[in-house]
Amino acid sequence: MPLxxxxxxxxxxxLSVLFLIYSFTIYLKPLREKDHQKIAYQKxxxxxxxxxxxxxxxxxxxxxxxxxxxxxxxxxxxxKPGYSDVFLKAIISNGxxxxxxxxxxxxxxxxxxxxxxxxxxxxxxxxxxxxxxxxGTFTLDNLE
Amino acid sequence: MKSGTWLxxxxxxxxxxxxxxxxxxxxxxxxxxxxxxxLGFLTLRPLHVSSAYFGVVLGGLAxxxxxxxxxxxxRISFNLLKIHLFLWLIxxxxxFYSYFTGDFGGREYWEFKPIWALPILISYFVFLLFYLxxxxxxxxxxxYKWMWFTGIVFFSFIFMENYLWIFPYFKEHLMADMTIQWxxxxxxxxxxxxxxxGLAFYLMTKISGDEKMGQSKLAFAMYFLGLFNxxxxxxxxxxxxxxDRYIHHISYIVSMTEWIxxxxxxxxxxxxxxxxxxxxxxxxxxxxxxxxxWVIINLTIALFMSIPAFNLYTHGTQITVVHAMGTTIGINxxxxxxxxxxxxxxxxxxxxxxxxxxxxxxxxxxxxxxxLATLTGMGIQRALWQAGITExxxxxxxxxxxxWMIGFIITGTLLFASLGSVVLYxxxxxxxxxxxxxxxxxx
Numbered sequence: 001m002p003l004x005x006x007x008x009x010x011x012x013x014x015l016s017v018l019f020l021i022y023s024f025t026i027y028l029k030p031l032r033e034k035d036h037q038k039i040a041y042q043k044x045x046x047x048x049x050x051x052x053x054x055x056x057x058x059x060x061x062x063x064x065x066x067x068x069x070x071x072x073x074x075x076x077x078x079x080k081p082g083y084s085d086v087f088l089k090a091i092i093s094n095g096x097x098x099x100x101x102x103x104x105x106x107x108x109x110x111x112x113x114x115x116x117x118x119x120x121x122x123x124x125x126x127x128x129x130x131x132x133x134x135x136g137t138f139t140l141d142n143l144e
Numbered sequence: 145m146k147s148g149t150w151l152x153x154x155x156x157x158x159x160x161x162x163x164x165x166x167x168x169x170x171x172x173x174x175x176x177x178x179x180x181x182x183l184g185f186l187t188l189r190p191l192h193v194s195s196a197y198f199g200v201v202l203g204g205l206a207x208x209x210x211x212x213x214x215x216x217x218x219r220i221s222f223n224l225l226k227i228h229l230f231l232w233l234i235x236x237x238x239x240f241y242s243y244f245t246g247d248f249g250g251r252e253y254w255e256f257k258p259i260w261a262l263p264i265l266i267s268y269f270v271f272l273l274f275y276l277x278x279x280x281x282x283x284x285x286x287x288y289k290w291m292w293f294t295g296i297v298f299f300s301f302i303f304m305e306n307y308l309w310i311f312p313y314f315k316e317h318l319m320a321d322m323t324i325q326w327x328x329x330x331x332x333x334x335x336x337x338x339x340x341x342g343l344a345f346y347l348m349t350k351i352s353g354d355e356k357m358g359q360s361k362l363a364f365a366m367y368f369l370g371l372f373n374x375x376x377x378x379x380x381x382x383x384x385x386x387x388d389r390y391i392h393h394i395s396y397i398v399s400m401t402e403w404i405x406x407x408x409x410x411x412x413x414x415x416x417x418x419x420x421x422x423x424x425x426x427x428x429x430x431x432x433x434x435x436x437x438w439v440i441i442n443l444t445i446a447l448f449m450s451i452p453a454f455n456l457y458t459h460g461t462q463i464t465v466v467h468a469m470g471t472t473i474g475i476n477x478x479x480x481x482x483x484x485x486x487x488x489x490x491x492x493x494x495x496x497x498x499x500x501x502x503x504x505x506x507x508x509x510x511x512x513x514x515x516l517a518t519l520t521g522m523g524i525q526r527a528l529w530q531a532g533i534t535e536x537x538x539x540x541x542x543x544x545x546x547x548w549m550i551g552f553i554i555t556g557t558l559l560f561a562s563l564g565s566v567v568l569y570x571x572x573x574x575x576x577x578x579x580x581x582x583x584x585x586x587x
Contacts, residue, residue, distance in 0.1 A: 008290055009282060011368055019375040023305070026324060029388070030317035042316040049315065056248045056255060059189045064385045065460025066326065067252060069526075070173060070185065072538040073460060099537060100179035100186075119316075122319055123386035125460070128385075128532050132453035137396065138383075 041118065050116025051108045060099070063126045069100060075125035078117045085113055147225035148213050149574060152206035152484060154232065155199050156571040158479060160564055162196030164263040167560040170427025170553045189241050190255040196472055197253065200580050201299075202232065205271060205338035208292050210487045211346055213279050224274040229490035232269035249327060251309070257510030258307055268300040287367050288349065290548065291342030294371055298335035302328055317474025323387045329398050336476070338370065344432055344479045347486055351420075351429055369405065373398060382461055399450035409436075427490075427501070434509055439475030442467060457531055463523035466516050473512055473563070481566060490573040501569070508562035511555050518551035 010015055052058065060070035067073075077083055094099040102113065123140075130138045169188035179186050209225060239262040242248070249257045275296055279289055306328045308314045314321050349357050357363065375466040379395025409416070416436065423429035429557045443465045448454050455490040458464065522545045536544075 007283075008285070008364060008368075012290070012294070012371070013260070015368070015371055015375060022376065023327075026327065026391070027308070027314075028321040029323065030313055032363045033317065033320075043312075045310065045318065046316045049318075052251075052314050053251060053255075054249050056190070057184050058252045059186050059255075060529075062460055064322070066380070066381070066385075068189065069462060069465070069522075098185075100177045100184070118318060119524065125384060127384075127456050127459075130456055132331075132456065136217075136451045136453045137392075138452050138456050 010141075021066060022106065023066050044111055045115045048111035048118070051104065051112045052115060054138035055102055055104075063119060064123075073125050074119075075123075078113070078120045088113060088116075099119070147222065147229050148206055148209035149487075151202060151209055151225075152487060153234070153424065153571060153574050154229075154236075155203035155206050155480065156484060156567050156574070158195045158199030158202060158236075160199075160571065162192055162199050163191035163560045163564045163567070164440060165195055165375065167556060168192075168579065170556045171194070174549055174553060182299045185366045187243055187246065190248070191240075192252055194239060194256070195478075196241070198236070200340065200472060200476040200480055201336055202293065203477075203483065204336065204343060206258055207346075207480070207487060208275070208339060210483075211343075212275070215280070216278065216574060218277055221274050221277050224270050224277075228267050228270045229271035229275065231263040231270065235267070237272075238263070252304060253329060258310055261303065261307060265300065265303055266355050268303065272296050272300065272327050278490060286349070286355070287360075287363040288342040288345040288358055290364075291338045291345065291367055291370075292366075294374075294515070295337075295339035295342065298374065299332060302332045302335055304361070308411065313359050319385065319387050322385055323391065326381040326385070330381045331374050333471075334370070334374025334378075338374065339477045340476050343483050344435065347428055347432060347482055350486070351432075366405065366408070368402060373402060377402075377450070380452075381509035383452045385456050396450065396452055399447070402450075404442060404445055406447065409440055409443075427505075428482045428486035429479045430502075430505060433483060435475050435478035435482065435506075437469060438478065438512075442470045442475060445470065456525065457527050460530065461523040461526040462519045463527065466519045466523060470512075470516050473559075474516075477563070481570070484570045484574075488570055488574045490570065496545060499568070504565055508559065508566065509582070511558040511562055513558050515555035518548050518555055519546075521548035522552065 032123055057074075058067040060068040061101060062068065062073040063075050065073060077088070091099070092102050092109065092112070129141055132138045165188050167184060169185060172174050172185040172188050176184060183191075186419070205228075218550050234480055239256040242256040242260060247257060248255045250261075254261070275293065279285065279293070282289075282293075285293070286437075288570055305324065308324055314324060345358065349355060375396050376398040379391040381401050383392050383395075424433075445463070447452070449464070449467060492501065522565065523546045525534075525548065526541065529538075530538070534544075
């Protein structure tokens with residue numbers, strides 16, 4: 001039986017359309033989850049992310065395991081015992097070990113802390129909080 | 145021809161700078177604080193990553209330009225190439241200025257201010273125009289021309305997607321923002337790979353003299369498999385990110401299709417060895433051969449890292465860097481160097497010079513292997529700590545990694561010296577000898 005001949009262009013277009021549909025499904029995520037946080041909180045955490053980017057924090061630190069390797073992952077840093085706002089501000093302003101001191105304005109410091117708190121609220125980046133499954137996936141443990 | 149050659153020189157210069165800044169960064173990582181002096185780790189890492197990444201990107205674009213120019217080029221297209229080169233020069237000056245003055249504001253791998261991304265995007269549109277004008281009818285395209293076309297189109301699209309974060313709609317939703325950020329970082333590598341693997345396919349076609357190779361059904365099947373993975377497998381970067389589960393599932397399933405590529409490599413093993421023996425002393429082939437072996441190592445690592453249960457423990461460790469650097473240096477840089485050897489055509493003045501280059505080649509391959517082994521050591525140490533198997537605070541874990549770190553610095557220095565000398569040799573030779581292509585102008 002002869003094989004059906006499909007031109008490369010048709011396959012290319014079909015795959016590209018599927019890719020666009022997939023991409024737009026992801027772009028609509030903020031719309032689907034519109035009320036997940038208060039608007040003011042969202043804006044301030046976005047400003048905090050700007051501070052994170054402006055000072056290149058990802059060069060040394062990670063969020064959900066994504067970023068540099070010189071410092072620890074900061075996804076859940078605000079939830080660590082003893083890591084109060086005052087303590088975190090002191091580390092950022094004075095530096096510690098290989099981490100230099102950063103001269104942030106009060107506004108920048110507040111925004112950055114809100115961003116880190118918002119990040120903590122999204123979930124956990126600790127692999128110990130997950131269990132692997134037989135099918136090669138993993139699931140989040142009940143942390144209650 | 146000049147624009148293509150200058151583009152290749154620029155790519156080689158960037159690759160050298162990538163190695164040089166990487167060499168400096170490895171010392172800064174261990175010895176100083178992240179901001180010390182003008183060239184602290186905070187500045188060196190973006191300089192290293194951007195130089196190496198843009199070196200590979202430009203290397204691919206340069207070789208495609210030179211390959212197209214070997215066929216037919218319309219006179220009007222020379223202006224497009226000049227504009228393309230000019231836009232890259234502007235953007236590179238802007239990016240380096242941005243880094244040296246500490247004026248960041250971008251994201252990982254793209255730390256420069258978003259304004260400097262604009263000339264890159266425009267340059268891609270210009271290059272697409274050049275390509276469509278000169279690559280002939282798509283109906284007769286061999287697979288490598290499809291791959292180049294795919295690389296140009298998808299890089300342009302994904303690069304625009306890379307800056308969606310400047311809109312509050314995306315930036316204010318943390319998880320959507322991070323999902324898109326890593327969708328971009330994952331799939332843009334696929335777009336660059338289409339350019340580079342297309343170049344490798346082109347070189348193999350020319351070296352073997354078998355033009356039919358580029359039209360075979362198997363070659364097209366592999367191309368579409370690569371394209372399919374470019375589009376849908378990027379989710380393995382964010383298995384731990386609490387985003388939509390379907391993204392993780394799609395990525396897991398799609399990533400597993402890459403086993404087909406690995407199985408095919410082993411199926412063709414005898415053929416591969418025969419080819420290695422036939423073309424061993426032809427340097428463009430030598431670097432392609434090296435890339436082939438690095439593909440096996442990196443694809444195996446990638447396949448395991450794409451299994452979520454495995455990824456849970458390797459994610460966030462230097463094992464991810466082994467994969468990233470193994471791919472960038474072992475595969476992409478080797479293929480660009482193969483292209484550079486093919487187009488620059490350096491003549492070895494004596495048997496001694498040939499043997500010297502041969503020795504440098506092997507030193508670079510062995511040091512790259514050892515370099516990745518030290519990173520793996522660091523990665524395993526971190527993975528064990530993350531999983532709670534070893535105790536202590538973060539600083540203790542880092543201190544325990546010290547022997548691996550010293551090995552990393554030593555092998556990194558050797559890699560810089562060996563691979564850097566190959567890049568410099570090609571760069572200098574490109575000025576020494578006129579590249580001798582005959583152009584057939586249509587109008």
